[in-house]
Amino acid sequence: MTVADPPARSRPRRSARGWAGFGFTAPFLAVFALVFLAPIAYSIYLSLFQDRLIGGTTFVGIANYRQAIADPQFWDGLGRVALFLAVQVPVMLGIALLVALALDSGRLYGRDFFRITVFLPYAVPAVVATLMWGFMYGTRFGLVADLNHAFGVTLPDPLSPHLILASIGNIVTWEFIGYNMLIFYSALRVIPHSLYEAAAIDGAGQWRIVAAVKLPAIRGAVVIATIFSIIGSFQLFNEPSILRPLVPDSVTTSYTPNLYTYSLAFSGQQEDYAATVAIIMGVLTMIVAYAFQLRGMRKEA
Amino acid sequence: MHVPARRVVRGLGLLCAAALSLTACSSSGSTAASGSGDASAGASAVQAALAKGGTITVWAWEPTLKQVVTDFEAKYPKVHVNLVNAGTGDKQYTALQNAVSAGSGGPDVAQIEYYALGQFALGKSVQDLTQFGAASLNGTFSPGPWSSVDIAGGVYALPMDSGPMALFYNKKVFDQYKLTVPSTWAEYLDDARKLHAANPNAYITNDTGDAGFTTSLIWQAGGHPYKVDGTKVSVDFSDAGSTAFTSTWQQLVSGKLVAPINSWSDQWYKGLGDGTIATLATGAWMPANFVSGVPGASGDWRVAPLPQWQAGQNASAENGGSSLAVMKASANQDLAYAFLKFADAGPGVQDRIKGGAFPATTADLNSPAFLNTAFPYFGGQQANQIFAQSAKNVVKGWQYLPFQVYANSIFNDNVGKAYVSSTTLAQGLKNWQDASLRYGSQQGFTTG
Incomplete structure (x- = not known):
């Protein structure tokens, strides 16, 4: 991309330039307002009401928020995805990073084959992947x-209540290693080779190059992948929702916050409260993702 | 019922800008519902509507209705019926609730299971049929289904089928392990132990926690956990009937004597076919499912009366079963009611029996042709005699919650724990009770 120097200003009339710019962005703004801002505004509006079978709809102010803050089912679900985030994301990103480094090392026989094989699970729709794993987990x-x-053994049941979260973690890891690997791998490919040569001349071994050149160079990609994973963890829905019909006793209707909002809205007819929980989750996710981004970027600077 | 515009897109939240321009008041959509309850005037209006013709939409998943629609249209050529499968059970109720809230887009007639009807009657989404003379059909239907549609002085649907319970058992397995067909649940427990001891892969039945099954057995045991009086609801799973159920069933669950297999899963059909699931206590609508789902076990299975909680009793309960209701938002209620009557109390009943459905009409339940039907699948057994007897023995006075659809959706969150952890059934039911009551009070009911 070339960046041209701004030409000498011809000083057009300010208002005309303003309108022209608005004209160009209007199609985007209209769609943005309709599909992005309006649903959020509508959710906030919904969250201030309560709709009951007896008594109809009433304005309740922040009562729904008070209820959500004190709702053990919400906090249980949030605790579960937080645990998931703390364990599954480092494991998944760690493996993805290892694979990316191995592919990038140039010492791997059949590199293209491995790259496509590791990436392939990401091409499998989450629904199919979950069903497939669900069958494999069957005892x-x-x-x-x-x-x-x-082998004449009795393996622990992966679908039992105390192992199901780990089993879901395994499915998600399987699905997303390839995706994260690709982010890391493409970041590694753009590192100038002169840096490696310089490091080699300085006497650095492969491990030293990884630690001192490659990892610092792809920090931005790692931060981005982590933020995606944080958001993905907090929004965990597909896998538990698809496993639920198989093991309704292990995966409750409030297993993750997103599953909880779904149950509230569609079986409980409590759209207002569901909107409240969704907004709180959205704000929490933003806070955690932003905090991580600040931390990641500060180190980079 | 006043429906504010904001509920038009409830559950979707995407088209809100458009929605705000709509105003909906669902009650405005109904026809001249005089509310006078003048039955004869209603009946003549129905005849006039049939002669005039028109189009109605029916939401139902019951397969035998297809033939009914064909015959109905043949008899009344000016009438066109649009039969739509909008999903089974919960899925359809969600769509129906959304349509009711929106005030448009809903059907004229909807299939609604008995346990869910209360919710729609209370929400005033379905029309009280007494104005069409439905109250006079009281004796036409067997008492169990009728009591389910007869809610607080109104008739909110006509019974379509019913599910008086019976015990289906695999005779081959029973003969092989020399088990006696249980007449009480205590004997059932003995059989369960004997069978599982003789063959560790075989179970007396499957159970992973099923709200409909649990409430049906409590119903049979004489329990009345749900008491509903207008907007007052109470839930109590500590009465004698509930305790009778939990004390026996807990032993089956704790002893790992029930197969941990979900009903309607592939494993379940396999188990029913290969003898690893030896019995099923369920509704009389089951035979058609056996024929289509487990064809390989034809001739192995037989039907027996439901085991009793006390020796010598003859108590039974309903499990499943649906009704057809006229939606309040329908613009063609007279025609909709005509279809209901045709399908549920008219010539349509015969169509449906031929298709394998179990009727709710007393005349058919008592007709020799129906009772003497031999089922080749059950080795030529005249199973309808057992079902019909069961229909007569259904314990009276059972009530479901006015929000049973939601309560059932959280059954496994609470009672399911008893199947996968050290939580007891009694404790699970208590948790379910608390969660149901909590929802009830959030929804504005007086709970106690």
Whole structure:
């Protein structure tokens, strides 16, 4: 991309320039307002009301927010995704980084094959992936059952209430390693090779190059991937929602905050309260993601 | 009922800008509902509507209605019926609720299960049919289904089918392990132990926690956990009936004597076919599902009366079953009611019996042709005799919550724990009770 120097100003009439710019951005602004701002505004509006089977709709102010702050089901779900975030995201990004570094090292035989193979799970729709893993986890007819039969052992049931979160973590890791790998790998590819040569001349080994050149160079990509993962964790919905019909006793209707809002709105007819929970979750996600971004960028500077 | 514009897009939240320009008041959509309850005037209006013709939309998932619609249109050529499958159970109720809130886009007639009807009657989404003379159909239907549509002095739907319970058992398995067909739940428990001891892969039944099944067995045991009086609701799972259920069923669950397999799953059909699930206590609508879902086990299964909580009793309960209701927002209620009557109390009933449905009409339940039907799947057994007897023995006075659809959706959150942890069924039911009451009071009910 070339950046031309601003030409000498011909000083057009200010108002005409303003209108012209607005004309160009209007289509975008209209769509942005309709599909982005309006739903948010509408959700906030909804969250100030309460609709009851007996008594109809009433304005309740911030009562829904008070209720959500004191709602154990909401906090349980939030605690669950926070645990998920703390464990699954480092594991997934760590593996993705290792794979990216291995591919980038140039010492891997069949690099293109591995790159496409690792990326392939991301191309599988989450619904299909979850169903597939759901079958594999089965202790009666699935892979776990086959392993039990073949080796005469009794593996712990991956779909039992205390293991289901780890099992979901495994599915998500499988799905998203390839995606994150690609982010890291493309960031690694743009590092100038002269840096490696300079490091080699200075006597640095491969590990030293990784630690001193490659990792600092892709910090931005790592921060971005982490922010995506934070948001993804807080919005965890697909996997538990698809596993729920298989194991309704392990995955409750309020298993994650997003699943909770879904249940509230669609089986409980409590759209107002669902909107409240969604807004609180959105704000919390923004705070955590922004805090991480500030921290990541400060170190970079 | 006043419906503010903001509810038009409830649950979607995307088209709000457009929505704000709409005003909806669902009650304005209904026809001349005089409310006088003049039954004969209503009946003649229905005849006039049939002669005049028109189009009605029916939301239902019941497969046998297709033939009914064909015959209805043949008999009344000016009438066109638009039969739409808008999803089964919960899915359809969600769509229906949204349509009711929007005040448009809904059907004229909807299939609604008995347990869910209270919610729609209370929300004034379905029309009281007494103005069309529906009250006079009282004796036409068997008492169980009728009591489900007869809500607070109104008739809010006509019963379409019913699910008096019976015990389906795999005779081959029973013969192989020399089990006796249980006449009480205590004997059922003994059979469960014997069977599982003889073959660790075999279970007396499957159960992972099912709200409909649990409430039906409590119903049979004489429990009345739900008491509804207008806007006053109470839930109590500590009465004698509930305790009878939990004390027996807890032993089945704790002893791992029930297969941890969800009903309607592939594993379930497999288990019913290969003898690893030996019995099913369920509604009389089940035979058609056996024929289509487990064809390989034809001839293995038989039907017996539901085991009793006390030896010598003859108590039964309903499990499942649906009704057809006229929506209040329908602009063609006379025609809609004509269809209801045709399908549920008229010639349509025969169409549906031929299609494998279990009727709710007393005349058909008592007709020799119906009772003497031999089921090849059950080795030629005249199973309808057992179902019909069960229909007569349904314990009276059962009530569902006016928000049972939601309550059932959180059953596994609470009672499901008893199947996968050390929580007891009794504790799970208590938690379910508390959660249901909490929702009730949030929805403006007086709870106690």
